[in-house]
Amino acid sequence: xxxxxxxxxxxxxxxxxxxxxxxxxxxxxxxxxxxxxxxxxxxxxxxxxxxxxxxxxxxxxxxxxxxxxxxxxxxxxxxxxxxxxxxxxxxxxxxxxxxx
Numbered sequence: 001x002x003x004x005x006x007x008x009x010x011x012x013x014x015x016x017x018x019x020x021x022x023x024x025x026x027x028x029x030x031x032x033x034x035x036x037x038x039x040x041x042x043x044x045x046x047x048x049x050x051x052x053x054x055x056x057x058x059x060x061x062x063x064x065x066x067x068x069x070x071x072x073x074x075x076x077x078x079x080x081x082x083x084x085x086x087x088x089x090x091x092x093x094x095x096x097x098x099x100x
Contacts, residue, residue, distance in 0.1 A: 002068045006041050009070040010051050012063030037061045
């Protein structure tokens with residue numbers, strides 16, 4: 001059970017594939033239009049069950065409760081050794097030029 005006022009992530013399908021606009025690309029037409037929203041729960045809810053939230057901008061949205069206290073999980077990708085080499089070359093070019 002996730003308690004009222006907890007910061008959560010919900011999910012909802014806005015449009016099923018068959019309801020997508022005819023002008024969207026074919027690969028897009030095959031996928032539903034989905035929405036993920038973070039907000040504060042308006043009432044206690046179970047993970048995987050229906051939930052209503054109030055977003056930081058004051059909107060009210062409904063969807064399936066996915067996660068309580070969601071964290072950011074994005075990154076900048078894998079390490080690229082060539083970028084380190086380029087960075088060192090640029091640093092030398094900029095700072096050694098100024099020192100001369």
